[in-house]
Amino acid sequence: MSDNAKILSEMNDRSREVFRRVVEGYLGTGDPVGSRTLTRTMSEQVSAATVRNVMQDLEYLGLIQAPHVSAGRIPTQAGLRMFVDGLLEATLGDEDRDKIEASVGSSEADVGKMMDRVGNALSGITQGASLVLAPKHEAPIKHIEFVSLAADRALVVLVFADGHVENRVFVPPPGQTPSSMREAANFLNAMIDGKTISDLRGLMAAEVDARRQEIDILAHDLIEQGLAAWENEGERSERLIVRGRANLLGEGADPADLDRIRSLFDDLERKRDITEFLSLAETGEGVRIFIGSENKLFSLSGSSLVVSPYMNADRKIVGAVGVIGPTRLNYGRIVPIVDYTAQLVGRILSGPQR
Structure with missing residues (x-):
């Protein structure tokens, strides 16, 4: 049982109701909720002094707080979390x-x-x-272009055969230059021929080995790591x-x-x-x-x-x-x-x- 669940289970009905009404009142209006307001809405008739005592206990637990010199209270982040986990009533209208x-x-x-x-x-x-x-959009690619944005950030522009265009930001391998990125893009564009990104990835290892001398090592790394980042398990593009x-x-x-x-x-x-x-x-x-x-x-x-x-x-x-x-x-x-x-x-x- 989590700490919040334990605290909630140990509350009596009155404390739970005061807490719930403070949170719901705050969520509804954005204003602190005071003891006098609560006495008018509680399911049992209690005094403002009794409600204040309960609110002090809740404040001691770190579930509510006073935003400024005020008699009212609002929920803390911990209080909101406990409310969401244990008391939230969610219905779709x-x-x-x-x-x-x-x-x-x-x-x-x-x-x-x-x-x-x-x-x-x-x-x-x-x-x-x-x-x-x-x-991701998985259609035949018409054109690829790499653009350097910073030392640790680059943009790949993908133009698909169906007219769809996507701009994807990724982290390039260290040491990339605009020249190596252009060379990598030229290499890929020469072998696109209506292939999808998945198709390209299946061909990458063999093609890079066969034409290794045509590109420098940095462009090689860009192709391997760039495309791998798009298609590997846990893809993020x-x-x-x-x-x-x-x-x-x-x-x-x-x-x-x-x-x-x-x-x-x-x-x-x-x-x-x-x-x-x-x-x-x-x-x-x-x-x-x-x-x-x-x-x-x-x-x-x-x-x-x-x-x-x-x-x-x-x-x-x-x-x-x-x-x-x-x-x-x-x-x-x-x-x-x-x-x-x-x-x-x-x-x-x-x-x-x-």
């Missing part, structure tokens, strides 16, 4: 379900457009910012879609958090932390919730992330959907929305059941 189904559609003919719709829908429905990690950042940067945002939130989304939109995002969902099925500093990707913004993976027909995790917002999220509504969206995307990508 019919209206939210209908909106999700209408936005996602029922066809996988154009996965890219579907994932864009999913991102827009999650952002619009939750009034948060949505994160969608779309599966999927497309990250960010929608609704204005929902976190609008008039209702805390001015003290604006710069940190902007920095977070700048990082995400540059795809620097795409590996981190997918790794959040890879440890198992179902929704995961990260509050504040529980995950380093979001700790600087003081935000929470609700994320769930989706799978293909082979039950392999191929992407993830999530919502990021302030720690004062309506978890009871957001969690089932993210969960249902992930399940729906997975069913569509898996195709008709046989």
Whole structure:
């Protein structure tokens, strides 16, 4: 039993109710909840003094705190975690379900457009910012180009035969130069001939050995390590879609958090932390919730992330959907929305059941 579960199990009904109402009140309004407010909503008739005593006990346990000189209390990060793990009541409303189904559609003919719709829908429905990690595009390639961005960062531009274009950021082997990257791209473009990335990877070892003298050792490393990073088990070059950042940067945002939130989304939109995002969902099925500093990707913004993976027909995790917002999220509504969206995307990508 975890420490939070033990604490919750040892609480009496009154302490549990006070704690739950403080958290729900804060999540609903963003304001501290005072003892007089609680006495009007408690299921049993108790005095404000009794409620204050209970609140002092909860504060001693590190579950609630006073944000300033105030009689009111708000939950701590530890309190929010305990609430989410042990007291959260999550239900998907019919209206939210209908909106999700209408936005996602029922066809996988154009996965890219579907994932864009999913991102827009999650952002619009939750009034948060949505994160969608779309599966890789696997079609014949027409052209490849490598662009050096920094000593430890490079961009590969993939132009597919169907007109789809993707820009993927990756970490190149040490010592790469613009010249070696051009040479690597020329080598790959000469052997593309309608092949997919998977096809290319199958040919790489033999082709590199056969034409080893035609490229220098740095370009050789770039090809081997670059393409291996795209196709190896645990691939990390999927497309990250960010929608609704204005929902976190609008008039209702805390001015003290604006710069940190902007920095977070700048990082995400540059795809620097795409590996981190997918790794959040890879440890198992179902929704995961990260509050504040529980995950380093979001700790600087003081935000929470609700994320769930989706799978293909082979039950392999191929992407993830999530919502990021302030720690004062309506978890009871957001969690089932993210969960249902992930399940729906997975069913569509898996195709008709046989």
